[in-house]
Amino acid sequence: MARYNAKTTEAKWQAAWAEARTFEAAVDPDRCKPKYYVLEMFPYPSGRIHMGHVRNYAMGDVVARYKRAKGFNVLHPMGWDAFGLPAENAALENKIHPAKWTYENIDNMRGQLQSMGLSLDWSREFATCDVDYYRQQQKLFLDLLQNDLAYRRESWVNWDPVDQTVLANEQVIDGCGWRSGAPVERRQLSQWFFRITAFQDELLNALGDLDRWPEKVRLMQANWIGRSEGARLRFTVKGPTMGPTKGSAAHDEIEVFTTRPDTIFGASFLALSPDHPMTAKLAAGNPDIAAFVAECRRLGTSEEVIEKAEKRGLDTGFRAAHPFLADVELPIYIANFVLIDYGTGAIFGCPAHDQRDLDFARKYDLNVLPVVIPKDADPVDFSIDSEAYVGPGQLANSHFLDGMSIEDAKAEVASRAETGNFGTGQVMYRLRDWGVSRQRYWGCPIPVVHCDDCGVVPVAEADLPVTLPDGVTFERPGNPLDDHATWRDVPCPSCGKPGRRETDTLDTFVDSAWYFARFCSPRAGQPLDRDAVDYWMPVDQYIGGVEHAILHLLYARFFTRAIETCGHVGVSEPFSGLFTQGMVCHETYRDDAGTWLEPTEVDRRDDGNFVRANNGASIKVGRSEKMSKSRKNVIDPEDIIERYGADTARWFMLSDSPPERDLEWTDGGIEGAWRFTGRIWRIIEESIDRLPAPGTAVPGRFDDNALVLRRLTHQAIGAVTDGIERFQFNVSVARLYQLANALGSYKVDDDTDQAGRWAQREAIETLVVMISPMMPHLAEEAWQTLGQTGLVADAPWPVASPELLVEDTITIAVQMNGKMRGTLEIARDQPEDEVRAAALAVDKIKQAIGDKEVRRVIVVPNRIVNVVV
RNA sequence: GCGGGCGUGGCGGAACUGGGAGACGCGCCAGGUUUAGGUCCUGGUGGCUUAACAGCCGUGGGGGUUCGAGUCCCUCCGCCCGCACCA
Numbered sequence: 001m002a003r004y005n006a007k008t009t010e011a012k013w014q015a016a017w018a019e020a021r022t023f024e025a026a027v028d029p030d031r032c033k034p035k036y037y038v039l040e041m042f043p044y045p046s047g048r049i050h051m052g053h054v055r056n057y058a059m060g061d062v063v064a065r066y067k068r069a070k071g072f073n074v075l076h077p078m079g080w081d082a083f084g085l086p087a088e089n090a091a092l093e094n095k096i097h098p099a100k101w102t103y104e105n106i107d108n109m110r111g112q113l114q115s116m117g118l119s120l121d122w123s124r125e126f127a128t129c130d131v132d133y134y135r136q137q138q139k140l141f142l143d144l145l146q147n148d149l150a151y152r153r154e155s156w157v158n159w160d161p162v163d164q165t166v167l168a169n170e171q172v173i174d175g176c177g178w179r180s181g182a183p184v185e186r187r188q189l190s191q192w193f194f195r196i197t198a199f200q201d202e203l204l205n206a207l208g209d210l211d212r213w214p215e216k217v218r219l220m221q222a223n224w225i226g227r228s229e230g231a232r233l234r235f236t237v238k239g240p241t242m243g244p245t246k247g248s249a250a251h252d253e254i255e256v257f258t259t260r261p262d263t264i265f266g267a268s269f270l271a272l273s274p275d276h277p278m279t280a281k282l283a284a285g286n287p288d289i290a291a292f293v294a295e296c297r298r299l300g301t302s303e304e305v306i307e308k309a310e311k312r313g314l315d316t317g318f319r320a321a322h323p324f325l326a327d328v329e330l331p332i333y334i335a336n337f338v339l340i341d342y343g344t345g346a347i348f349g350c351p352a353h354d355q356r357d358l359d360f361a362r363k364y365d366l367n368v369l370p371v372v373i374p375k376d377a378d379p380v381d382f383s384i385d386s387e388a389y390v391g392p393g394q395l396a397n398s399h400f401l402d403g404m405s406i407e408d409a410k411a412e413v414a415s416r417a418e419t420g421n422f423g424t425g426q427v428m429y430r431l432r433d434w435g436v437s438r439q440r441y442w443g444c445p446i447p448v449v450h451c452d453d454c455g456v457v458p459v460a461e462a463d464l465p466v467t468l469p470d471g472v473t474f475e476r477p478g479n480p481l482d483d484h485a486t487w488r489d490v491p492c493p494s495c496g497k498p499g500r501r502e503t504d505t506l507d508t509f510v511d512s513a514w515y516f517a518r519f520c521s522p523r524a525g526q527p528l529d530r531d532a533v534d535y536w537m538p539v540d541q542y543i544g545g546v547e548h549a550i551l552h553l554l555y556a557r558f559f560t561r562a563i564e565t566c567g568h569v570g571v572s573e574p575f576s577g578l579f580t581q582g583m584v585c586h587e588t589y590r591d592d593a594g595t596w597l598e599p600t601e602v603d604r605r606d607d608g609n610f611v612r613a614n615n616g617a618s619i620k621v622g623r624s625e626k627m628s629k630s631r632k633n634v635i636d637p638e639d640i641i642e643r644y645g646a647d648t649a650r651w652f653m654l655s656d657s658p659p660e661r662d663l664e665w666t667d668g669g670i671e672g673a674w675r676f677t678g679r680i681w682r683i684i685e686e687s688i689d690r691l692p693a694p695g696t697a698v699p700g701r702f703d704d705n706a707l708v709l710r711r712l713t714h715q716a717i718g719a720v721t722d723g724i725e726r727f728q729f730n731v732s733v734a735r736l737y738q739l740a741n742a743l744g745s746y747k748v749d750d751d752t753d754q755a756g757r758w759a760q761r762e763a764i765e766t767l768v769v770m771i772s773p774m775m776p777h778l779a780e781e782a783w784q785t786l787g788q789t790g791l792v793a794d795a796p797w798p799v800a801s802p803e804l805l806v807e808d809t810i811t812i813a814v815q816m817n818g819k820m821r822g823t824l825e826i827a828r829d830q831p832e833d834e835v836r837a838a839a840l841a842v843d844k845i846k847q848a849i850g851d852k853e854v855r856r857v858i859v860v861p862n863r864i865v866n867v868v869v
Numbered sequence: 870g871c872g873g874g875c876g877u878g879g880c881g882g883a884a885c886u887g888g889g890a891g892a893c894g895c896g897c898c899a900g901g902u903u904u905a906g907g908u909c910c911u912g913g914u915g916g917c918u919u920a921a922c923a924g925c926c927g928u929g930g931g932g933g934u935u936c937g938a939g940u941c942c943c944u945c946c947g948c949c950c951g952c953a954c955c956a
Contacts, residue, residue, distance in 0.1 A: 216873060216951080223872070223952055230956080258956055271956090311954080337954040347956045355870070356954055430955060549951080656881045656894060664881070668895045676894090678908080722885080731883070734893035741893090744910095813889040818937040820889055858936050864888045868936050 004681040006645025010777040014117055022793050023119045025075040027535045036072035037536050038064045039516055041544030041552075042079045045105040045127070046086065049112045051584040051627055051653075051665065052545065054637045058650040058774075059581060059659055059729065060543045061118045065773035066724050068119070069797035075536050077519040078113065078120045080106050080127035083134075083443045083508045085163055091442075092474045098442040099468075102129055112638060116646045117776050119793065124522045128511035133518065134444040135465030136527040137510065141447060142458050143566040149195045150436075152456060159185045164478055165438050192446060192504060194434040196558045200225055202572070203431075203557055212577035214660070217549040224550050226430025230259035231414045232344065233423035235270060235320035238329060254278065254320060254332065257343030257428055261417075262409035263350040265398035266371035268361060270320045270332045270348050271313060275340035282316060282334075289314060289334065296336040311360040312336045323422050324399065335360065343428055351388065358388040371398045372406060434555065436507045439479040441472055443505030451492035451499040460493055466501070479503055512552055513559035516542075516574055528568045539575045546580035553578070579727055582662040584653075586633040588622035596632040604667075624664045635665055647775035648674045654729040654774055676737070677778055680771065683743050684764060684782050690750055691761045694787045699755035705747070706759035712742050713763040714804035720770050721797070733774070739767050761786075766798045814839045815866040816848045824865070832859045839865040 017023060028035065040060035043053055064076040080102075087098035094101070106127055113120070126133050144150040159165075162182040196203075204225045207218045234255045254270060272279050274296035283290040292314045313333035322328035330348070337356055338347055351361035352370040361368055372393040373379045379396045395401040400416075401409045417423030437446070445466045447459040459466055469487035472480040481488065481503035492499035514527075520536040521529035553575070560574040589597040591612060603613040610619040627634045640649045652673035657663040702710060716739040723732030743763055748756035765786060772779035772792045783792035810828045812835070814821055822844035826835060836857045839845060849869055856868040 219873065220951055226952090226955065228955070256956080260956075335954095337956090339955065342955045349956085354956070356956080428955085546950085658882080661875095661882095666881080666895070669881080672894055675908080682909085726885090728883095730881090730893085734883070737893050811889085815889085815937070818888095818935090823889075856936060858888095860888060860937095864937085866888080866936050 004678060004778070004781070006647060006677070006777070007642075009781050010115070010117060010646055013777045013780040014114060016780070016791070017117075017119075017793065018122075020791065021123075022791060023074075023076065023121050024123050025073065025077075025121045027532060028073045033071060033073040035075065035536060036067040036541075037075045037539045038067065038541045039077065039519070039539045039543070041542070041548065042081050042512070042515060043109065044081045044084060044086075045102055045109055047105040047108060049109055049637050051635055051637055053113075054116065054649060055584050055653045055663060056543060056545070056581060057113065057116060057118055058653040059579070059727075060541075061116075061650070061776075062654065062724060062729060062773040063541055063543070064119050065776065065793065066797065068793070069769070069773070069795065071796065074119075075519070076118075076120055077124040077522075078118070078122065079125055079515060079519065080109075080129075081508065081512050081515070082106065082127035082129040083505075083511055085165075085440065085442070087442045088440065088474055097470070099129065102127070102442075115638075115641055116650065119776070124519050126518070126522050128444075128508070128515060129442070131465055131467055132523075133515075134511075135467075136518070136524075137444050137506070137514070138447040138459070138464050138466060139461060140514065140527050140563055140566070140568070141444075141506070142461065143568070144194065144562055145448075145458060147562075147565055149198060149562045149565065150192060151195065152190060152192050154190050159189075161185055165440055189437075191435050192437040192506075194436055194510075194558070194562070196434045196555075197429065197431055199558055199561050200227070200429050200431050202561065203554065206557075206573060210573065210576070210578070213575075214578065214580055217546070217553065217578060217580060220549050221554055224431065224554065228259050228428050228430075229410075230257055230426055230428060231261040231410070231417060231423055232257050232426045233261065233264070233323060233348070233413075233417055235323065235330070235348070235422075237318055237320055237332070239318040254346050255344045256346045256348050257426060258348060259428075260350060260353060260410070261413040261423075262395060262398075262401065262404075262406050263353050263371050264322075264324065264348070264413055265401065266350040266352050266369045267322065267330055267348040268351055268367040268369070269330050269357075269364075270346065271335035271338045271360070272316075272332065273338040273340040273345040274334055274336065276334075276338075276345040278346075279334050289316070292334060296334075311356055311363060313360060313364060315364075323417065323420070331366070333360075333364070342430065352384045353388055353390055355388040355390075358384065358386075362386070369397055371395060371401075434507075434509075434558070436510055437504040438507050439482075439503070440505050441468065441474070441480040443508060444511065445481075446502045446504050446506060448502045449490055449493055449499040450502065451495060451497060453497060454492055454494040454499075456502075457492055457494045457499070463493070481505070509551060509555045510559070513555045514563065516556070517560070517563075517569055527563070530568075530570070533568070534570050537569060538571050538573055539577075541577040541579065542575040543579045543581060545583070549580060579659070581659050582657065583626045584665055585624040585662050586627050586635060586665045587624050588631050588633045590620045590622060591617060592620070596630070598632045599635065624662075626662075627665070640670065644670060644674045645677070645777070647778045648677050651676065651733070651775055655733045656730055658730055659727050676740070677775065679740060679744065680767070680775075680778060680782065683740065684768075684785055687760060687764070688785060690748075690757055691764070691786070692754065692758050694761075694765075696758060696761075699758050702755045702759060703753060706753070706756045709742060709746055709759050709763050711804050711807065712739060713759075713766050714800040717766060717770070717798045717800040718805060721800075724773070729774075732770075736767065736771055736774075739763065739770075743767065768792060769795050769798055810862055812862065813864045814842050814845055815864060816845060817868060818866060821845055821848050821867075828862050832861070835859050835861075835865060839867065 038060055040056050064074050068074045082102050087102050090096060090101045091098045128134065141150060160182055204222060204227055207222055210218060232255055234253045237252055237254055256270065274293040279293060283293050313335035316332045316334060318332040319329040320332055322330060338345065349357035349360060351358040351366060351368040353372055358368065368384050370382055370384050370389065372389060373382050373396045374389065374391055374393045392406065395404045395409045401412060404412065414425035445468060447464060447466045449457045449459060451457050469484050472484055474480055476483065488501050488503060490499055490501055491497065516539050517528050517533055517537060521532035556574050560569060561572050563569055564572055586599065589602045589610065591597055597619065601613055602610050602619055604610055610621050611617060612619060625631055625633060637649060648670065652670045653663065655673060656669060716735050719735040720732040723729060723735065746760060748760060768779050768782045768786065769792060776793065779792045806828065808827060809825055811823050811825055814824050822842045824838055824842055826838055836859055839857065845867060852869040854867060854869055858866040
């Protein structure tokens with residue numbers, strides 16, 4: 001009996017699929033098959049695939065192959081998110097052009113992915129750095145420009161001093177660049193923006209229809225867009241009557257945004273952001289204010305400090321007139337907790353109903369007047385101590401608002417403000433427009449020319465693409481395109497006078513904001529071919545890491561709407577189904593000095609302790625963490641595939657852990673998967689000589705032994721299918737183990753039981769087809785060995801026979817007072833009376849009842865009986 | 870601080886709408902085959918009490934609803950993720 005050789009077998013079937021062009025998709029002209037577009041987030045070509053890729057693509061391949069077998073016309077493409085900074089860093093370090101570095105990496109990673117045996121349509125492959133791709137992206141940019149969805153403005157930007165590039169607000173994490181981790185500086189630059197805020201309402205509202213998205217992701221997006229209803233209110237400024245700013249000129253009015261206009265009568269101060277224009281004015285004439293502002297800014301970027309920072313403020317000496325109370329004036333502070341980026345950069349503080357305002361009021365001894373009273377509290381002695389009251393209630397101490405609900409009071413204040421011409425109701429969003437300018441070489445050039453006379457002039461469509469020049473140097477910091485005179489200096493397309501190309505390139509998030517649509521018609525002469533895009537879009541199932549839950553997915557949703565506006569697509573939402581998978585983790589190891597060690601440097605001894613492989617020194621085993629180079633807890637997929645084969649690696653990725661949760665890589669797990677491939681193979685080899693020929697007619701009769709196997713087979717079909725449909729691949733895997741176990745212990749008497757052999761073939765074929773999305777090579781080899789002529793990749797998904805899913809005789813549990821006491825074998829669907837009688841006749845139940853009185857008997861049909869005594 | 874999620878054997882986990890807790894895998898124990906070893910096969914494996922039969926306990930803790938709770942409700946504890954002085 002030949003042992004299964006994964007290496008040669010996998011190569012053989014990969015060649016066979018390529019030869020037969022099995023996975024190349026085409027628009028189905030008759031529309032007789034439903035389409036299904038499954039896509040995994042395309043990789044950045046770093047050079048090597050990692051286990052996260054293996055997990056991601058193994059899952060996507062299960063879906064793609066399963067849907068194929070279910071009769072869908074499946075599109076399953078792959079490409080490369082190929083622009084970006086690492087290529088420039090590599091260029092600098094290794095003196096290699098970014099393009100050469102990138103394409104070499106792609107070649108290597110393509111080979112690695114192909115060794116996984118994925119059912120990908122490689123004929124559609126492209127990289128976002130292909131001129132053909134980014135020329136189409138430039139066309140889209142021009143369309144956005146024309147539709148006022150792209151624009152240029154001076155703005156304060158987040159400047160990453162390490163990457164030497166601008167970052168979007170979304171890319172700044174805890175005051176540091178999302179990629180470099182360096183503290184971000186603020187600089188003023190002229191920048192290109194995409195008007196994502198034009199769709200803020202749609203992007204928020206449409207989340208409600210994305211019912212095949214994880215709730216978590218929808219919530220994160222909603223929070224990111226951050227819609228809140230409130231009011232803008234203008235306060236008249238008086239003074240200064242005292243304090244450090246006495247005598248200096250200032251604003252006449254301060255406009256605040258509040259989500260709680262109902263609490264206006266509880267206001268006891270106004271607070272300005274340290275970056276507010278009025279603050280700046282005051283700081284210019286007052287060193288104390290300037291010093292305070294500087295101090296706030298210093299505190300401003302670091303994360304941990306701010307979290308625990310005390311609420312602090314500085315009284316400007318100015319006063320603001322209360323809009324409804326002629327005799328009340330509120331002090332105006334500059335406060336460290338007021339953000340310039342949100343609302344108007346100024347607030348009114350109502351200490352009784354906002355914790356931050358309360359902390360502030362207690363510190364500066366300001367009035368705390370409750371104006372919302374909880375339902376069961378007494379308005380007379382309801383008071384605020386150290387905790388602000390933010391719950392529901394009724395207005396009090398609020399003149400014309402007294403007795404109103406919070407909602408009514410909010411509306412009333414907004415309406416009176418409008419009447420009195422000092423404010424209005426207002427919806428505020430946290431979302432900002434998407435800054436897309438990057439001062440980098442390795443990105444999509446923005447196709448415009450700057451002219452002293454004509455301003456910003458778009459490059460004519462006929463003159464696209466604006467290609468990246470060769471012969472650039474990366475020695476100097478900043479953008480190499482700025483230094484490339486022959487590329488940079490061009491005549492103005494409008495007037496012909498000397499002009500200057502835009503040297504900014506687009507954020508790589510733009511590249512990934514429409515690649516999924518390009519896959520529908522990857523060689524089209526325009527960005528998107530409407531026939532193809534209308535047929536394939538939206539993506540039915542998108543799969544990737546949760547780390548892209550906000551940025552990439554929000555940009556893709558925006559961009560799809562933007563190009564819909566320009567007429568390139570007919571859908572608003574790019575991904576109708578989304579699945580976010582967990583990370584691949586591994587234990588970490590350190591020696592006594594605290595140095596991280598690779599798994600290969602560590603040996604597990606028989607007593608379970610870990611030692612250094614080379615010298616037996618003791619090792620500290622740390623908790624399982626995401627595989628990362630810095631912690632050295634990385635397992636290279638190539639090593640695993642080389643040693644065990646792709647099927648084993650894929651099987652392990654799908655076993656045990658639910659796909660949405662983190663998976664812990666263990667040696668035991670991969671060994672177990674590897675043993676299973678051997679077991680499948682043995683089951684087939686040991687029985688193949690005695691099985692009936694493929695396609696033999698169903699025997700008329702099966703004995704009990706065969707019937708049990710057939711039932712199990714058909715139940716497995718139901719359960720495995722259900723597991724795949726619900727993204728519970730681990731459950732499907734468990735059911736496949738169960739079926740294999742049953743086959744392993746299945747015995748047939750060849751002299752008397754041909755039907756038994758038939759049932760065995762049925763079970764084996766079913767098993768093979770159902771493992772084929774997970775272990776496609778082994779399945780093809782088995783399919784061939786079983787005497788089938790076509791590819792298992794083209795075989796239909798098995799269908800369970802309903803009559804085999806139900807058993808005639810069932811075992812039901814009998815409880816007494818809710819505790820299991822025994823079981824009962826009985827024909828299914830018996831009348832309740834008979835089940836009750838049978839249950840009461842069970843020996844253990846009779847014993848347990850003894851001389852107690854039976855008060856009730858609850859019969860749940862075909863499930864359980866509960867005797868209550 | 871706000872929002873979301875999770876907590877089940879030694880480990881990863883299963884249990885569709887409340888109905889036999891622990892499927893399946895790993896690990897471990899015992900036995901067998903072959904062998905140098907692994908592979909492979911058979912059986913066992915939540916805890917406690919017991920010689921055994923059997924019984925009791927058991928899904929983070931406590932309480933509740935129910936004939937019946939891993940599942941629903943309240944409360945407390947712990948862990949994870951996201952956002953964050955968002956007015």
